[in-house]
Amino acid sequence: MLSIKNLHAAIEGSPILNGINLEIKAGEVHAIMGPNGSGKSTLASVLAGREEYEVTEGSVTFKNKNILELSPEDRAREGIFLAFQYPVEIPGVSSTNFLRTAVNQVREYRGQSPLDAVKFLSLMKEKMKLVEIDQKLLSRALNEGFSGGEKKKNEIFQMAMLEPTLSILDETDSGLDIDALKVVANGVNQLKTKDNATIVVTHYQRLLDYIVPDFVHVLYKGKIVKSGTKDLALELEAKGYDWIKDELSGATV
Amino acid sequence: MSKDNEILEELTSREYEHGWSVDYEADEAPIGLNENIIRWISSKKEEPQWLLDWRLKAFEQWRKMDEPTWANVHYPKIDLQSLRYYSAPKQKSKSKKISDIDPELLKIYERLGISLNEQKRLQGVAVDVVLDSVSVGTTFKDTLSKLGVIFCSFSEAVTEHPDLVKKYLGSVVPATDNYYAALNAAVFSDGSFCYIPKGVRCPMELSTYFRINAANTGQFERTLIVAEDQSYVSYLEGCTAPQRDENQLHAAVVEIYAAKNAEVKYSTVQNWYPGDKNGKGGIYNFVTKRGICAGDNSKISWTQVETGSAVTWKYPSCILKGDNSIGEFYSVAVTNNYQQADTGTKMIHIGKNTRSRIVSKGISAGKSQNSYRGQVQVMKRATNSRNFSQCDSLLMGDQCGAHTFPYIDIQNPTAKVEHEATTSKIGEDQIFYCNQRGISSEDAVALIVNGYAKEVLNQLPMEFAVEAQKLLALTLEGSVG
Numbered sequence A: 001m002l003s004i005k006n007l008h009a010a011i012e013g014s015p016i017l018n019g020i021n022l023e024i025k026a027g028e029v030h031a032i033m034g035p036n037g038s039g040k041s042t043l044a045s046v047l048a049g050r051e052e053y054e055v056t057e058g059s060v061t062f063k064n065k066n067i068l069e070l071s072p073e074d075r076a077r078e079g080i081f082l083a084f085q086y087p088v089e090i091p092g093v094s095s096t097n098f099l100r101t102a103v104n105q106v107r108e109y110r111g112q113s114p115l116d117a118v119k120f121l122s123l124m125k126e127k128m129k130l131v132e133i134d135q136k137l138l139s140r141a142l143n144e145g146f147s148g149g150e151k152k153k154n155e156i157f158q159m160a161m162l163e164p165t166l167s168i169l170d171e172t173d174s175g176l177d178i179d180a181l182k183v184v185a186n187g188v189n190q191l192k193t194k195d196n197a198t199i200v201v202t203h204y205q206r207l208l209d210y211i212v213p214d215f216v217h218v219l220y221k222g223k224i225v226k227s228g229t230k231d232l233a234l235e236l237e238a239k240g241y242d243w244i245k246d247e248l249s250g251a252t253v
Numbered sequence B: 001m002s003k004d005n006e007i008l009e010e011l012t013s014r015e016y017e018h019g020w021s022v023d024y025e026a027d028e029a030p031i032g033l034n035e036n037i038i039r040w041i042s043s044k045k046e047e048p049q050w051l052l053d054w055r056l057k058a059f060e061q062w063r064k065m066d067e068p069t070w071a072n073v074h075y076p077k078i079d080l081q082s083l084r085y086y087s088a089p090k091q092k093s094k095s096k097k098i099s100d101i102d103p104e105l106l107k108i109y110e111r112l113g114i115s116l117n118e119q120k121r122l123q124g125v126a127v128d129v130v131l132d133s134v135s136v137g138t139t140f141k142d143t144l145s146k147l148g149v150i151f152c153s154f155s156e157a158v159t160e161h162p163d164l165v166k167k168y169l170g171s172v173v174p175a176t177d178n179y180y181a182a183l184n185a186a187v188f189s190d191g192s193f194c195y196i197p198k199g200v201r202c203p204m205e206l207s208t209y210f211r212i213n214a215a216n217t218g219q220f221e222r223t224l225i226v227a228e229d230q231s232y233v234s235y236l237e238g239c240t241a242p243q244r245d246e247n248q249l250h251a252a253v254v255e256i257y258a259a260k261n262a263e264v265k266y267s268t269v270q271n272w273y274p275g276d277k278n279g280k281g282g283i284y285n286f287v288t289k290r291g292i293c294a295g296d297n298s299k300i301s302w303t304q305v306e307t308g309s310a311v312t313w314k315y316p317s318c319i320l321k322g323d324n325s326i327g328e329f330y331s332v333a334v335t336n337n338y339q340q341a342d343t344g345t346k347m348i349h350i351g352k353n354t355r356s357r358i359v360s361k362g363i364s365a366g367k368s369q370n371s372y373r374g375q376v377q378v379m380k381r382a383t384n385s386r387n388f389s390q391c392d393s394l395l396m397g398d399q400c401g402a403h404t405f406p407y408i409d410i411q412n413p414t415a416k417v418e419h420e421a422t423t424s425k426i427g428e429d430q431i432f433y434c435n436q437r438g439i440s441s442e443d444a445v446a447l448i449v450n451g452y453a454k455e456v457l458n459q460l461p462m463e464f465a466v467e468a469q470k471l472l473a474l475t476l477e478g479s480v481g
Helices: A040-048 A072-078 A095-109 A117-131 A135-139 A148-162 A178-191 A230-239 A242-252 B002-012 B035-044 B049-063 B103-111 B141-145 B154-160 B162-168 B179-187 B428-436 B441-457 B462-476
Strands: A002-011 A014-024 A029-033 A053-062 A080-083 A090-094 A166-170 A197-201 A215-220 A223-228 B026-028 B087-089 B125-131 B134-138 B150-153 B190-196 B205-211 B221-227 B232-240 B247-250 B253-258 B263-270 B282-293 B299-306 B311-314 B317-320 B326-335 B340-349 B355-364 B369-378 B386-395 B401-410 B416-425
Touching: A002 A040, A014 A040, A014 A053, A014 A223, A029 A040, A029 A230, A040 A053, A040 A072, A040 A080, A040 A166, A040 A197, A072 A080, A072 A095, A072 B428, A080 A148, A090 A095, A090 B428, A090 B441, A095 A117, A095 A135, A095 A148, A095 B441, A117 A135, A117 A148, A117 A178, A135 A148, A148 A178, A166 A178, A215 A230, A215 A242, A223 A230, A223 A242, A230 A242, B035 B049, B035 B179, B049 B179, B125 B150, B125 B190, B141 B150, B150 B154, B154 B162, B154 B190, B154 B221, B162 B190, B162 B221, B179 B253, B179 B282, B190 B205, B190 B232, B221 B232, B221 B263, B253 B263, B253 B299, B263 B282, B263 B462, B282 B299, B282 B326, B299 B311, B299 B340, B299 B441, B299 B462, B317 B326, B317 B355, B326 B340, B326 B369, B326 B441, B326 B462, B340 B355, B355 B369, B355 B401, B355 B441, B369 B386, B369 B416, B386 B401, B386 B441, B401 B416, B428 B441, B441 B462
Parallel strands: A029 A197, A029 A215, A080 A166, A166 A197, B125 B205, B190 B221, B205 B232, B221 B253, B232 B263, B247 B282, B253 B282, B263 B299, B282 B311, B282 B317, B299 B326, B311 B340, B317 B340, B326 B355, B340 B369, B355 B386, B369 B401, B386 B416
Antiparallel strands: A002 A014, A002 A053, A215 A223, B026 B087, B125 B134, B150 B190
């Protein structure tokens, strides 16, 4: 589904990603871990098409399309969803109104007719249950005055509404207490099918107790330096990232 | 950045939709401004002597006045002697009934999307249409007159209801109030007049549509609204003008009188030609609007959506004279390209327990300058008066300016006055967030701006809120940097 080959990216001339290779198939959950500044969030942003990042080398194909040529909105319409680490606030625009615009623009791109208010609201009702989100929250301005947990729940709710093929969760666990974490993870798990895939970007192993990955990759200095299964995450938790750093510097000496 | 700038470029170079003009046979005053021109206008309108005297007195005062320079706007000095002060389409019939209007003129309004055919009109909106210097017709007059509501052109009011006009004309905005108000008093050519009798709740929205068509002509109209005890009226005005390279002057005066327990809601959707993207041409919109809550428990509410004009200078104000009276000002002012706006309000608290609320939302894009200027004055006897002001500025791009000039003058210690102000920028973060959900940048900006202006747009009557939303989106789509 997603094939990243030798991806290099820079921001304002300084390189952040230095040759990422990653293959993701339908039905898989991949965790990307790594110390601060290793390029985890950059990878998520580059895939979503944030334009401050310049791709200097390599390719990214998604469902056999070169997505690097697509605008961020077209990538989203193709089925790539990014759950933001810091969801933005849009004052005066209700979540409902925002999502209705989004859902209908995605539908239009896919050649589907727009959902009318009734159908849209019933779809919302159905998806709200997944993340135990309160309807009152959705009639408020998007993310404005939301708690950290509410913002993250809202991200997963939007994911449920847009039914992406590839979801990228960028540090969705940051700022969440354990109860909210469970709710969010539970929502993500329920959305999992054999046809979609998830990339979980996280700093800590904790989230992976709830969203169990098929593969774990460790990102360091803009490269994937180690890949493995869920056990790798546990090992990282026990030993810390220094272990990887030491191992790497040992290898190069 | 670069992509945003492209979108900015593309969308801000959008053509002004109402920029066309038509040729019609016109009745025109000679170019220039002097006593004879004023006499010419007055006799053209077959006015009574008292009104001519009123005009001449205003003109005499005006000659001693200087053009105000305190506003945060810059434009070349207007040569008032080079303008024409009266231009009216020649009408075959004097009747102001829609059925008697020259079909050629009706076509102008059809093209603007304003059907004057009462059957086709939106239910519940009566319209007076002012083309250049005169009112060409008023709809639903018969329906309204059954309730005693008078809604007609100013000229007609002078003839048909001279006592009312004499009583209220200049009572809220005196003839010599300020430079442009005095000029208007001297040369005003037409406008709308509304009178809502005691206890009547006007069943439909009253509206005036102003259109400037003739070149090199100023538009000087006056609107006078009188709401008697326990009455209610909602009034709207809309404005457009052709696209021309020269600047044109529009100096209007609006007066509102609200008696005991009366409520007047005044809404404006201003879309005068703003000039081209290099700042050439456009309307100078120098307007004086003021209402007086003369009676106890009365209420005046101004709502304005200002998207057009090259230069705007306008402060719809409320004099809260009656005890417990309420003044409100809701404004969205958008400037793009080289537009300049200096707009805001004055709330003068005179009566006890008077309340005022100011919500101003400025949006600046391109190379424009947008200023909020507001005055809250609490007089000595205005005990327990309250004011809440909120002035927000939204910036798009890095070449525009937003300014706030609040003046507060409190002479009563029991007053409670609050002022809140914010400045924000439409962030790339917000746009990207919308993009990531599949929303195009253009729609993202429309969504964000309408969200920002919602509190004000919600004040507009339904039919116009939709129009205003579209107008905002069109004026600004994609102007992000």
